[in-house]
Amino acid sequence: MARPLRRSSPITLILALVLFLGFIIFLLSPSNPVPSIPQSKIASSSSTRTSPNSPPPVIHYYLNNLTTSDDPIGNREKVLVLTPVARFYDEYWQNLLKLNYPRDLIELGFIVPKTREGNAALAKLDDAVRRVQTGSKKNRFSGVTIIRQDFDTPVPQNEKERHARPAQKERRGAMSRARNSLLYTTLGTETAWVLWLDADIIETPHTLIQDLASHDKAVIVPNCYQRYTEKGKEKVRPYDFNSWHDSETALAMAEKMGPDEIILEGYHEMATYRSLMAYERTEGDPHHLTELDGVGGTALLVKAEVHRDGAMFPPFPFYNLIETEGFAKMARRLGHQPYGLPNYLVYHYNE
């Protein structure tokens, strides 16, 4: 036994190995159908017409009958909840489960980046989803789609780097692509509303969907705050500054900019003097409405028809705006006015 092995040269060994591997591949690789003659698969289906392999039926959708109204539960309107997931927070999931909109009218969509962090988030998310969807029938969501994104997210998402200004355009561009990829693969024929809910929104009123929909606006955004403790006292502070009313200064700034530059909110070197919804909060009526020119995407309810008309999250500077702010501009160009609820709060995770 030892002698023949010793005698054979390494080249012979390598050749043998390559042959062996080739054989393994041949055995294991999925049998691709011969180009354009996929007879074997379908031929069998034709012989048994009623089998599940028989050609799919023609489905007729009446989109004229699709409504988006101020009474979404009464009209049985389907809501698609979309979340780009970078990290999975259990608080987010618990909050989502507490929403009291009928689950059979809710569809969930997630998009997860292909990073190590994404893998970890996906594992947790998968676990959480499985628990709910295998639970009792009436608690299940009507559908869950989990998508892995096909491009790289440029910057590691930690709080400090995330808000570095030069990285913003690239980061938010990639974020827009993720949002669009998620939206245009999950938006179905029956979807009436789309709720954008970021993975780090950990506390909202349980009637979030109904409350926002009750205003019957094309695009509506609540105010996003953050809870923190200072000297042992619980306090809140504004978090999302992307919901604003435009200012002359900002418009003049855009005028002077090249088409590929973007205006960002919340940077000292770029004072826009826009009035931010984050600072317009009072203790008054939570249903107080205000017209907006830019919107944030942490929590955002959009009528599906706005997205269907083509309003998406521009991954490129659109009127010098990007992502959700660019989305608001595009919605306005298509004739849909965004609104905000300055006194209606949702809370962001505190890192």
Add this chain to the structure above:
Amino acid sequence: MPRHSHAYSNGHAYGPSNTFSISPHRFQPRTQPALRWRRKILFRICSISTLAAVILLLIFPSFRQVLLPSLGLSALLRDDPMISTVKHYDLSNVQGTARGWEKDERILMCVPLRDAEVHLPMFFSHLRNFTYPHRLIDLAFLVSDSKDHTLTLLKKQLEKVQADPDPLQPFGEISVIEKDFGQKVQQDVENRHGFAAQAGRRKTMAQARNWLLSATLRPYHSWVYWRDADVETAPPTILEDLMRHNKDVIVPNVWRPLPDWLGGEQPYDLNSWQESETALALAETLDEDAVIVEGYAEYATWRPHLAYLRDPYGDPDVEMEIDGVGGVSILAKARVFRAGVHFPAFSFERHAETEGFGKMAKRMKFSVVGLPHYTIWHLYEPSADDLKHMERMEEERLEKEAREKEELERQRRVTESWQDKKGEWEQDKKEIQNKALEKSRRERGERKPLGGSEQGPHAHAGEEEAESKKGSGESNAEANGMDAVGDV
């Protein structure tokens, strides 16, 4: 303390007795033990196979799907067959490649329809002829603001093709979407191409396209193919032909056949063009909501059009970078639409619909390409002007025919009247001859006839006949006259 100082390692007591002993009493490794050889080879095999696997993973992405599950890495990406409501998709598996038909890549074929009943039979004949595996093609139709029977005919045709006994005919999923947008402009050829109506019409068209796409695009589609119903001639291999170029957005050249009096053929789709300095300067001067449309004197853009660059004998694989695209037949990778590119129903950089789509795709750094020498043919629908012209031509034709008929009639009459004159002349001549004959006979009778017996009665009979039929049968008269003449 060394052990062998008091005992041998093989357990024998260390004694002074000089008995036979096997020396040496210590472990001496063999020079090349089989065990070590084996271990070495095992190690080599393992390392080489790992290396090979890594290389294979790098070279063949499809191999990943085989290998990774066996390593337990892709449990994250598999759907649990027990939970039907949860679906997992990896978008990097649906990027779209040059040989999609070999890799089972699904195409979403989008067809917007409005009052297209008359075109449907032709459209379905094209559909049946597609060589791309039908089961990989998902069909999506949007029927909007139609006043004819487009919808019923469409459903009938679709059900027919799905029930086809030929197993290669039925298509994948089929969605028919009904949605009206309240078309303000009439969709006949004249209005459709009138300059004033263009911007509004294009925006509604764009809206329809976006509704269709956003409702039907799924995470398993690798390609999206846009096709108009009124294409008259296109190669059945068009999907493969366009796909082979492996571009993000690709369009063929679109021409249309014309009647001979209009020159036989004509470029049809002027929306596929390359941007020009003139057009960019023009765009600067226009209002935010203005839409530049091609082919109208109002906007002279001096752009190089794909359509005009066609050489009927050119290489069909020649590519040309373009900025605006026409919507008659667009093949695009699904990832273009997933990234957010759509048909702007507003003025995007002064363009709407498919031209805006091209511009937006360019803006997001996707490749947009046209094939100047690969041509498909759009149906020829005569415009109002053409119809008027054709009416005039028809009138002219009828007039000409009438004239020709008249001419023929006249000629016939001329001949006839000439024959009349001849007849008369013959008659006169005959009468004269008869008279002369009679006279001579009388003279002869007076002088007693000289044995001219047989000829006489014959001539006489002829005379009688001629007399009885005087003025009626011309030919008879002529014949008799001739006889009479011959008589002399």
